[in-house]
Amino acid sequence: xxDRPPPRWWRGIDLSTAPTxxxxxxxxxxxxxxxxxxxDHGVSVLPTELPAVTSYNRWKFHxxxxxxxxxxxxxxxxxxxxxxxxxxxRMATAPQTVHLWSKARRxxxxxxxxxxxxxxxxxxxxxxxxxxxxxxxxPDMMATYHELFARGVSFSSEVWRGDRLLAGAIGTCxxxxxxxxxxFHQEPEMSRVAAADIARRCQDSGYHYxxxxxxxxxxxxxxxxxxxxxxxxxxxxxxRPPSLPKQPLxxxxxxxxx
Numbered sequence: 001x002x003d004r005p006p007p008r009w010w011r012g013i014d015l016s017t018a019p020t021x022x023x024x025x026x027x028x029x030x031x032x033x034x035x036x037x038x039x040d041h042g043v044s045v046l047p048t049e050l051p052a053v054t055s056y057n058r059w060k061f062h063x064x065x066x067x068x069x070x071x072x073x074x075x076x077x078x079x080x081x082x083x084x085x086x087x088x089x090r091m092a093t094a095p096q097t098v099h100l101w102s103k104a105r106r107x108x109x110x111x112x113x114x115x116x117x118x119x120x121x122x123x124x125x126x127x128x129x130x131x132x133x134x135x136x137x138x139p140d141m142m143a144t145y146h147e148l149f150a151r152g153v154s155f156s157s158e159v160w161r162g163d164r165l166l167a168g169a170i171g172t173c174x175x176x177x178x179x180x181x182x183x184f185h186q187e188p189e190m191s192r193v194a195a196a197d198i199a200r201r202c203q204d205s206g207y208h209y210x211x212x213x214x215x216x217x218x219x220x221x222x223x224x225x226x227x228x229x230x231x232x233x234x235x236x237x238x239x240r241p242p243s244l245p246k247q248p249l250x251x252x253x254x255x256x257x258x
Contacts, residue, residue, distance in 0.1 A: 009034075009073050010041035016230050020088040022064050025071040026057070027079030030140045032147045038084060039174045040237040042229070044181075044213055046136040047082045053134070054081040088229035091212040091219045092177070098199035098210065099223040100192060105255055107189040113251035114160045115197040117244050121149050121156040124168035124184070131184035145170060152243055157194045157201075159251065166190040169198060173244070175237045178202050179211035183218075195222055196254045198244070206241035 009028065018024040023046075028034060030047050038045060048054060057080040064070045065079075072079050100108075125145055129137040148154035153174070159167040167190030169183040180198060185191035195218075199210055212219040215226070 008037065009071075010037065010043060013071050015041060015043070015086050015233060018086055019064065019069055020229070022061055023070055023083040024086045025073050025084040026061065026065060026082060027076050028073035028082055028084070029076040030082065030138070030144055032144050032151075035144050035148070036153065036174075039172060039179070041086075042090075042233045042236045043084050043086045044179075045082065045084050045141075047138045047141055048134075048136060049081070049138045050134050054078050057081070057083060085213075086229060086233075087214050089215075089226040090229055090232040091215050091224050091226050092209050092232055092235075093212075093225045095178075095199035095202035095207065095210045097223065097225060098196055100196050100254060101221055104189040104192040104196070107187075108193060108251045108255055111161050111251075113166070113190075113193060114248050115193070115251055116158045116160065116248050117201060117246040118149075118155055119158050119246075119248075120165060120168065121154075121170075122146070123165065124156040124158060125170055127165075127168060127184040128170055128182040132182060137182065148172065155244060157198050159190050159193050159197070160248075167194045169194045171198060173207070173240050175235060175240055176206075176208040177211050177235055178207045178209070178244070179213065181213075191218070192222060193251055193254065197249070197251065200254060201244040205244050207244075209235055 030045055061070060076082055145154050154172050157169040158165055166187050167185040169180050171178055171180045180195060183191040183194060202210055212224050
């Protein structure tokens with residue numbers, strides 16, 4: 001991993017007026033410093049190592065790149081193999097608004113589930129890569145997450161039944177925002193339990209927002225709201241609260257009062 005300072009790309013790009021339905025930039029390379037600098041500016045990255053995906057990105061976005069509406073960052077090999085996004089609207093919500101639907105609540109009641117944080121980071125990250133291959137968890141992205149876990153920036157969330165890992169999530173903490181970057185599950189509803197557990201731990205440690213980045217059926221099922229990009233950009237960066245609580249906790253605490 002490089003120890004060089006980040007290139008500070010985002011200081012030269014007006015993200016408040018950047019495209020809303022395409023990447024805000026392409027190119028560059030993924031390492032811990034560039035990834036953190038992007039997070040501090042509300043930007044997420046989707047790299048790929050697959051030539052077919054790179055070719056598709058070129059076909060889909062070359063006109064916007066040629067017109068100058070998508071910026072091209074220095075570094076990396078093929079700029080179309082690394083897309084940087086800053087969606088508008090942003091699927092970010094106060095953690096106390098996350099809601100478990102009835103299927104997830106029944107799954108908690110039927111099982112004796114325990115949730116943890118950072119108990120199995122390498123395994124959770126690898127399970128997420130396997131669940132979503134071939135997508136954005138490239139070797140460089142995996143190495144970046146491992147380094148940021150060592151720094152206390154990235155974290156894992158786990159859902160257990162006994163000693164069996166049923167689901168997990170990988171996320172990052174920056175400023176007053178915790179982002180859920182990727183999840184996996186072995187049984188239905190367990191990834192929703194993982195997300196709800198992160199939300200509750202965010203409340204307990206003083207984080208004000210939980211970021212799901214883009215709209216999806218998963219986020220909608222948790223009743224995650226959205227905000228305008230301009231508002232979200234005022235929340236990122238700055239001093240962050242303490243790390244999420246790590247102790248094992250019963251998932252039953254996530255159920256609403258009877």
